[in-house]
Amino acid sequence: MGKNLTSRAEDYSKWYNELVVKSDLAENSGVRGCMVIKPYGYAIWEKMQGQLDKMFKETGHENAYFPLFIPKSYLSKEASHVEGFAKECAVVTHYRLKNAEDGSGIVVDEDAKLEEELIVRPTSETIIWDTYRRWIQSYRDLPLKVNQWANVVRWEMRTRLFLRTAEFLWQEGHTAHATREEAVEEAELMMNVYAEFAEKYMGVPVIKGTKTESERFAGAEETYCIEALMQDGKALQAGTSHFLGQNFAKAFDVKFANKEGKQEYVWATSWGVSTRLMGALVMTHSDDKGLVLPPKLAPIQVVIVPIYKGLDQLDAISDKVDPLVKALRDKGITVKYDTRDTHKPGFKFNEYELKGVPVRLAVGQRDLANGTFEVARRDTLTKEIVKAEDVVDKVVSLMDEIQENIFKKALDYREGHITEVESYSEFKSVIEEKGGFVSAHWDGTTETEDRIKDETKATIRCIPLNNTKEEGRCILTGKPSVQRVLFAKAY
Structure with a gap:
């Protein structure tokens, strides 16, 4: 029971792993890097899923389902997309097994090699945009707003229950629009939906912002995100929404006839949250005695x-x-x-x-x-x-009191762990000793971003949307900066 839990102060990572297992949320499976979500854990996920699904439908989205397997050639059509996921892809090369001739067991039938390898979906942009080419012909077909509840596979080497597993559950929305402005509005809308869900239902306060160029989703022109802070002072990306521009439309030749009859490429978004939210829920509210669940998501209230x-x-x-x-x-x-x-x-x-x-x-x-x-x-x-x-x-x-109290407690912790710094030495000191979000000036270059990451393990979590312009100097290079960004160590 809870009395046997490692305390958070003693070993936060061990506390988390023990709590997920002992509270019957999930356990490791016989497949390396994959988990079994137990009934109590799945009941929480079902509540999350049910509320999010309602919110998606209220904003005009419909559910559909697309194949688990993606032809390898599809991924190569969008260069930055394949580069972003290539190292995480699981590949199907054969379609049949047979008994070994020496009786040693089952082996792959070498005569059953696929003409084209199939990728187990790491995300579905490519297979969906190949489908949208058939669905979209005219401006009358737009906007197309589809969501999918599914599982995906990203071949992770270091895994942790809910936070990072080779297979996980999620939803992924994929929308097509007639104009750039509509697509940007959609991406921002879904970020706001995620933020509302996190705060109102999970009791998890989040900061809305955009990612830097190096942290964007592979193939996106802009990535919007919500960032949460866990009790150990590390950040967790709780959801992302991407403005994809016309990249996928051009890669898969998805055009529509506008009102004047002229052919144009559509504008795209994609957005998703996953069972990683379960990890956020555990780490934001729970204590040394066990889980602390918000009433709105508790299987038993x-x-x-x-x-x-x-x-x-x-x-x-x-x-x-x-x-x-x-x-x-x-x-x-x-x-x-x-x-x-x-x-x-x-x-x-x-x-x-x-x-x-x-x-x-x-x-x-x-x-x-x-x-x-x-x-x-x-x-x-x-x-x-x-x-x-x-x-x-x-x-x-x-029910309302507890929901409000756990949100306020998490908010107070986060507000107490946002620290403004003016120098690199102060930055490193806060990152190592206090943790949390560090608000600092950055010169806007990937080189500076990478160097800070290499030297401190802290990354730019987001450029907050509510940022006010503030002239300053980059903490590392001293070059001019027009606004602060939020750094943190992260999951």
């Missing part, structure tokens, strides 16, 4: 634990609890009434604390006699006695 001796006492408690369960569910709250006789109440308390259930109700013989329930909050670890007739209203109000 309220757990009720009876304290009893013998079935007669359990029956008496259940007579009081069953109507409460119904009343809470009628309010849209997910409730679990744990009547297992295989575990003691203390074990259950620890179990649900570890799993991050927002509210725990306990009821025993004394509570029955007094007409009360013990109400415990996971976020503050506080308890209070509440009259039975007030419990429903109390729990409903706690």
Whole structure:
């Protein structure tokens, strides 16, 4: 249980890995670098997926599905795109197995070699834009706004559950527009959708911005991002939205006839978030006792634990609890009434604390006699006695209180870990000793960006969208700078 967790102060990375496994979110699989998402973890992902899907559809997007396999020739059509993903691609070369002639087992049938190798999708721009060539003929077909929920493969050598795995789940939106302005507006819109989801539902404060040229998505003209800060002072990219210009339209010859009948290339975007959000959720809110989940995403929002001796006492408690369960569910709250006789109440308390259930109700013989329930909050670890007739209203109000409290706690931490610096020595000191986001002037060159990364392991997380112009000098080269950017070590 949570008592056996390594503390965050002792070893944050070990704490995270242990917590993901012990809280039943996920585990490593028999395939190197791939994970099994367990039912409790998948239930959280389903809630994320459900809310995001609703938000996508409210902004005019439709779901579709495209092939897992991409012909190798498709990737080579957009040069910067293939260069960005070439080292991460898994390649299918044969389509059949056979028994070895010496009886040693199964081998690849050399006679079943594919005429063209297939790439297991690392992202779907190429296969989708080949499809869009058939779907788009006229301005009447635009805008085309499609989203896909899928799995992708990026052959990672160093993996960590949820944060970086060879296969992961995600959504990827791919849109086509008649004008540059529409496409840019779409890319910005989806960044804002992601930010709203992260803050309102995950309780994770984010900074909206754009990536530097070297950090952009392969094949994009502009990458918009939301950046979050974890409790160990490292940043995590929580979502990206890309303005692709006409690069993919030209690579796959996707044109449309405008209102004057003239042929033009369409303008494109793509955008996505993944199960990496699960890692962000864990690392932003959880503590040394286990998960702390926002009520809006918790699979179980309220757990009720009876304290009893013998079935007669359990029956008496259940007579009081069953109507409460119904009343809470009628309010849209997910409730679990744990009547297992295989575990003691203390074990259950620890179990649900570890799993991050927002509210725990306990009821025993004394509570029955007094007409009360013990109400415990996971976020503050506080308890209070509440009259039975007030419990429903109390729990409903706690859902909002807890959601707001964990967001505020994360926001306070982030605000306390944004540090402005004026010199390179100050920069290095903050990066090493304090962590968090470091706001500093940069001369705008990739050479300076790369040197700072090599020397400090800190990268430019984003150029904040709310940046005000501020004349200054680059912390490394002393060259003129017109605005600050945010650096941090990152996942």
